Amino acid sequence: MELISQGIVSGVLIGGLYALMSLGLSLSWGALKIINLAHFSFILLSAYLVYQMSVSYSLDPLLTALIVVPLFFVVGAAMQVFFHKVQVDEFKSLIITFGIFIILQSLIRTIWSADFRRIGSELNPYETQSIFVGRIALPVSQLIAFGAAVLIAVGMSLLLSRTYFGKAVRAVAQDRDMARAFGVDPRRVAVILSGLTTAFSALAGVFIAVGQTIFPGLAVGWFGVVFSVVILGGLGNTLGTLTAGVVVGVANGAASVTWGPLAAPLVTFLILIAALLFRPDGLLTKRSVA
Amino acid sequence: MKAPRRRRYLILITVLALIAAACGGDGTTETTAPPDTETTAPSDGETTTSEEMEEPSGEPIRIGGTLALTGVLAATGIIHEAVGEVFVERLNEQGGLLGRPVEWVLLDDESVPDQSAAAYERLITEDEVDLVIGPYGTGNITSAMAVAERYGYVFPHHTASLTYAYNYACHFSSWSTGLHPNITNPNLIYDALESTGTPPETIGFVVNEFPGTMFIAYGQDGTDEGGAVALAEDRGWDVVLDLTFPTATSDWAPIAAQIRDADPDFLYIAGLGVNASQLITAMQAIDYSPAGMFSQWPAPGPLLQTEGADGIMSVTVFEEHPPFTDDPEAVEVSALINQALADAGIPYTKVETQAAASWTAWEYLQQAAEGAGSLDQEAMCDWLLENGVDTLYQGHIDFRPDEQNYFEDLSKLKQIQDGDWWVVYPEEFAAPDRSLIFSPDE
C-alpha cells in the first residue's frame, strides 16, 4: 500500500516537471502554429547555464533562475521575431527548429564536453531533502518544480481566458488576419507569448540541473515524454498540459511499482495511443487555444 | 512570397559557410587525425625517463579507428580519445613503432554501429591504414570487428561486454573480465562480502536493460550459466528484488520506492554511467540507504560527488594508489593521462578501468608489431597468441585461444571510503590499511 502510494505521489510530483518541460512546445504549437523542437535544447542549455553559474560562483542553483529565466524570455522573443521575418508554416518550423536544436546541442557538447556534469551536494541541498508525510516522501526539488508548474499553468490559463492579452492570443491563433482587423498586433502578441514559453522551458532546465546529472545526450531522451504530454494535454491547453504531465508521471510510477520499470514506457505510450484515438484534442477538450 | 534582400544575404552567408566547411575538408581526404593530435613529430622533452631519444623516421605507420566522440556514448568515448593521444605521442617520443612515426587516424562514429562499420571499411580500403584499433561500445565493437575479420586485420579492443559472442581468431580484448564475467565478477563480489564475516542475507538486483549488464545479471540468453542473480541464490542469499529498468530511465523515484519496500541488505546495481548516482539520489530523497551497494560500470566521478554513495563498491583493474602505483612508469604515464583528461575538459581525471583498458589495447598493437618485427597481420596475430603481452596497468597477459582469446578475470573490488575510491579486495591488491567495509545491519 505504501509502495503504490509512494509511486503515485512521486508520479504526481514529477508530472509537474514534465508539464513545465512541455508547456513551451504545446503553447508554441497551439497558439503560434510553430512546432518548436528547439525547446528541448533550451531546457538543456538552461540546465547547463545553471550548473555553470552554480559551480563557478558558488550560487544556490535555484537563485540562478532569476538570471536564466529572464534571459531566455529575451531569447524566445528574439526567435519569434526571426520567425515573423521568414513566415514559416508548421512543417518548415519543425525543420528549422530541429536545425537549431542540433546546433545548440553541438555547441553545448563543444563547450562542456560530452561528459557528465553534476552540481555537488554542498551547493545543491535540494536533491536529497524531502518533506515526509508518514513514510511518503516528497522530495523538495520536485515539490518546488511541481508548485511552479501549477502556478504557471493556472496563471497562464487565467491569463489566456481573462485578460485582453489572452483574448488576443486566442484570436491570433484562430485567425490572424481577422485579429489584425480588430486591432490586435499579431506580431507583438506572438513575440510576448514566445518569450513566455521559452522562459518556462528555462525554468524547467533549472529543475533538471537541480535534480539530475546532465550530459548533452540528455535532451534526445526527453522527446518521448514531452510529446506524450503535449499530445495528451491538447495543443495550447495549459491546464491540459499540467494534467497530462501528472497523468504520464503517475502512469509511469504506478506501472513501475506494479509491473516493473520495463512496463512503464509501454503503459505510457498505450495511454497515449488511446488518447489519440478517443480524445485527439487532448484530455480536457474545453479550453484549448487553437 | 517576398524575396527580401536580407534573405539573399542570409543565403549567401550560409552558402559561403558551406563552401568553407567543405574546403575545410580539403587536403585531408587522406584523413589526418583531429587537429589537436600531434603525432608525427616527437614533442619537446616532456618525458623524463625516455632512454631512446632517436627520432622516428620514414613513412608514418597509420593506425585507424573510430570512437564515440558524439552521441550517447560520448561521455566515455572522449576518455579513450585522450588516452590514445597520450599513447601515440609518447610512442613517437620514444622512437616510434619499428623506427617509424605513428599516426592515429581517428574518426567519430557518433555512437552508431553501422557508421562504425562503414568507417572501418573506409579506413581499411580507402585510406589503407596499416593497423586498426577498436572503437568504444559493445555494439560498435561488434560491427567493427566483423569488418576487421573480413580483411584479416588484428583487432585489439577494450570495453566489449558480450564476451561470448566474439569468435574472430585475431580479436584481442583488454577488458579484463575473462570469458565468463557473468560468473567471475559476481563471485568476486560475493567472495569479498563473505570475507568480512558478515555477508548479507537478503540481496536485491536492479538491472539496466543493456545487453552487457543483462549478461552479467542473468547469464547468457538460452544457457543456464551463471548470472549474478543465480549465483546469489546459490550462496543461500534471499533475492528480495529483481528489477530491470529501461536504459533511458530518467524517473528513478518509483524504482527507489521499490527498493525501499524490499529493503535488501545488499543492493546490486547492474548499471552504467550515472544510473547508480541517480538511483542513490532518489533513494536519499525518500530517506533510504541500503546497508551495502555495488555498481557494475559506473562513471566514477559523479558517484564520488553523490551524497549517500559512501561505501558503494565497483570493479576495477587499476587505481591510482599503492600497490598499483609502486611502478614508477605507471605513475608517470598516469600523470600524462591526468593532464590529457583535464585538457579535454573532463572533470574526473584519474586513471581507472576505462583508461587502463584503453592503454592496454594500444600496448597489444605496439608489442604485436614489435614482436613480429613487421606489420603483417597474420604474423602479429600469431605472435600475440604465442607470447602474450606485458602491460603497464595489468601485468603480463596470455591469450587463451580455447577461451576465444580471453584470459582470467583480473577485476578487483573497489569501494568509496572517505570520499575516494580504494581497492579493497583481494587483499594483496588492497590499498594500504584499507579493507572492505560491509555490515548488513547498518
Added chain:
Amino acid sequence: MTSRSRTLIGFAVVAVVLGFFPALQEALELPRFYVIFLFTVFFWIVQASSWNILTGFSGYFSFGQGAWFGIGVYTFAVLVGKHEWPLLAALPVAGLFACVAGLLLGVVVFRLRRLSGEIFALTTLAVAFVLAALARLMPAIDGGTGIFMTGTPIPEFLGEYTTAMYRMTLVIALLTVMAAYLIHDSRLGWGLFAIRDDEAVAGGLGVPVFRYKMTALATNAFFAGLMGGVWSLQLGFVTVDDVFNIRVPLFVILMSVLGGLRHWMGPVVGAVIITTLADRLNSAGLADVSQIIIGLLLVVLALAVREGVYLRMRDRWVTAGSVFFGVLVLTIIINLNSSLISDFAYAMVATTVAMLVPEGVWRRIRGGPSGDSKDSDTSPEERAEARL
C-alpha cells in the same frame, strides 16, 4: 518515344551501370569502400523515397519512418538471428510485416478516426515509441539482450558480404524509386496530390481517398521494412536503442526537403547529397562540425528552397549540368590522389549552391525580363503543373 518509356529506359541504364559497379571497382582497383559508400546511399534513397510517397505526395506528415524501419530490422533479425531462417526467405517477410503494421495503423487513423494532419504525425511518432517499448519488453523479440547478426550465412550467388549487401540494396532501391515514379505519374499519384491540396475537395471529385492513403502508407512501410531487414546485417548487433531512435525519421525529412517533396526524384537527390556530405565531413574528422552544418542546412533549406533542389536542377539543367561536371572534372584533375567521393562531394556542393540562388536573382542573371515583380515567384513546380 513517350516520356514514360524514356524514363524506364533511364532506369534500365542506371540499373545496368550500377549493377556492374562492383566489377568495375575491382577491375580498376578502386577502393572497396566505394561499394560500401554506394550501398549506404541506396539505404537512404530507399528510406527517403518511401517516406516521401506518403508525406510528400499526400501531405500526411509521418514521423513514423523509424517504426517501419524498426519492424523490418527486428522481423528479419528475429527470423534469421534467432530462428535461423534463410536470408532470402526472411527479407520479404520483414517488408510484409512492416506493411501490415502500416495498414493496421491506416485503418485506425484513416477510417475509425478522421485525424487531422498534426495528430496523424504525432500518432506515427507514438507508434514508434510503443514498438520500441514492446521490443524491449518481450524476450521473444529482444528483451534487452540484443540480437547478433554477424556471421549470418549469405547465399552464395549473392557473393561475399559487401557485394551481397550492394546487390540487395541496389535491387530494393531500384524497386522503391520505380514505385515512387510509377505512383507519381499515375492516377494514384494525381489523387494523392489532390488529397494534399484539399482532401475534402478531392473526395468530392471522386478520389477514393481512403484507399489511396492506405496504398501510400502501405508502400511506404513495405519498402522501409524491407530495407530495414537488409540493414540489420550492417548493424551487426541489433539493439533497441540503435534501431528505434530519432536518426532515420529525421534524416528522411531532411533529405526529402532538400531534394524536393513534390517529385519522386527529390528524395533521391537529397539522399545522395546528404549522405555524401556527411560521409566526407566525417572522414575529414569533422563529425562535430558536420552536425552543426546539418543543423544550419536544415535552417537554410527550409527558408530558401521551397520546392527542393531537384526541381530547380531540372529547371536550370544547363547550369546544373555544367557546374556539376565542370567542378567534378576540375577536382579530379587538380587532386589526383583524392577520393572520388570527395570529388563528387565538391561537385554536388557547387551545384547545390548554384541551385540555391533565389529565383529573382537568377532571372536577373540570366538576363530575363528585368524588374520582375518580387511576388511572381512561380516555382518551376507550379509552372510544371500549369503545363499539365
